[in-house]
Amino acid sequence: MVSNARIPPPIPPPQPKIPKFKIALCQLLVTPDKERNIAHARKSIEDAARKGAKLVVLPEIWNCPLSLQNLSKYAEDIDAEAACPSISMLSEVALCNAITIVGGSIPELAAGQLFNTCCVFGPDGKLKAKHRKLHLFDFDIPGEVTFRESDFLTAGEEPTIVDTDVGRIGIGVCHDIRFPELAMLYGSRGAHLICYPGAFNMSTGELLWELMQRARAADNQLFVATCAPAQDPNTSADYITWGHSGLVGPFGEIIATAGNEETTVIAEIDYSLIQFQREYLPLEVQRQGDMYKMVDVLGGNAQ
Numbered sequence: 614m615v616s617n618a619r620i621p622p623p624i625p626p627p628q629p630k631i632p633k634f635k636i637a638l639c640q641l642l643v644t645p646d647k648e649r650n651i652a653h654a655r656k657s658i659e660d661a662a663r664k665g666a667k668l669v670v671l672p673e674i675w676n677c678p679l680s681l682q683n684l685s686k687y688a689e690d691i692d693a694e695a696a697c698p699s700i701s702m703l704s705e706v707a708l709c710n711a712i713t714i715v716g717g718s719i720p721e722l723a724a725g726q727l728f729n730t731c732c733v734f735g736p737d738g739k740l741k742a743k744h745r746k747l748h749l750f751d752f753d754i755p756g757e758v759t760f761r762e763s764d765f766l767t768a769g770e771e772p773t774i775v776d777t778d779v780g781r782i783g784i785g786v787c788h789d790i791r792f793p794e795l796a797m798l799y800g801s802r803g804a805h806l807i808c809y810p811g812a813f814n815m816s817t818g819e820l821l822w823e824l825m826q827r828a829r830a831a832d833n834q835l836f837v838a839t840c841a842p843a844q845d846p847n848t849s850a851d852y853i854t855w856g857h858s859g860l861v862g863p864f865g866e867i868i869a870t871a872g873n874e875e876t877t878v879i880a881e882i883d884y885s886l887i888q889f890q891r892e893y894l895p896l897e898v899q900r901q902g903d904m905y906k907m908v909d910v911l912g913g914n915a916q
């Protein structure tokens with residue numbers, strides 16, 4: 614019998630201020646007009662708040678079309694005093710509606726480098742966390758799609774987990790979802806929910822997008838929410854996004870999902886299901902951690 618004695622126990626999720634609430638996933642149609650995209654996102658967030666959402670999630674790269682060559686044109690210096698129209702809008706709309714926002718991602722320009730960055734705002738309008746996409750998506754199917762983020766973007770260096778009114782939330786951006794170690798790290802740090810703003814493409818989307826959401830949720834017995842841009846039916850772009858934003862529960866069950874069209878998915882999150890699932894199937898107790906060296910996988914100490 615292999616013992617788990619050396620493995621630090623996972624931090625149990627803390628009691629969230631609001632344990633049951635509505636989440637909104639705004640699957641936005643994005644255009645080359647940045648001002649319009651910002652106004653449109655604001656309206657979608659306000660509509661969702663009016664319908665009772667306490668947490669709103671936006672897509673990966675929602676202030677401009679997902680074209681690597683154009684990212685710098687739409688980028689904002691989030692930490693600077695200079696005007697950041699996308700970020701200011703998120704802060705204002707979070708404050709005015711007293712909601713938490715996982716603000717999808719926008720291109721961030723910092724010290725001459727471009728990042729793909731997700732900002733999280735609390736109901737006081739304050740920036741609570743900033744996650745720079747950790748795993749850049751370099752992908753090549755000859756004759757079908759070639760996309761090399763690392764030619765344009767710099768990778769982030771730190772995982773992001775943030776305490777909010779609506780629970781402890783881990784953040785990943787799109788391709789970050791492919792790395793189970795990141796989700797596991799968030800699970801071990803007591804996350805209730807992992808949000809992945811994303812934009813899978815037509816080649817990877819159908820095969821993998823739902824599978825990955827369900828796997829990350831079921832493996833870690835927590836909620837996973839994703840939000841992608843809507844597919845533009847009129848685009849001639851090489852990169853066509855697979856919408857299908859969704860919410861998955863701690864059993865790996867799909868709670869709500871969209872198609873490719875522009876829509877806002879509103880669904881209920883009930884964190885008591887995490888506890889229920891973990892009592893009924895106590896993976897943490899059953900885990901043979903020593904056998905596959907969880908301590909190594911999680912970098913020595915999962916804190």
Ligand SMILES: NC(=O)CC(=O)C(=O)O
Nearest residue numbers: 750787788812813814817
């Ligand atoms: N934007 C991405 O990171 C895309 C991705 O991961 C994919 O499979 O498509």
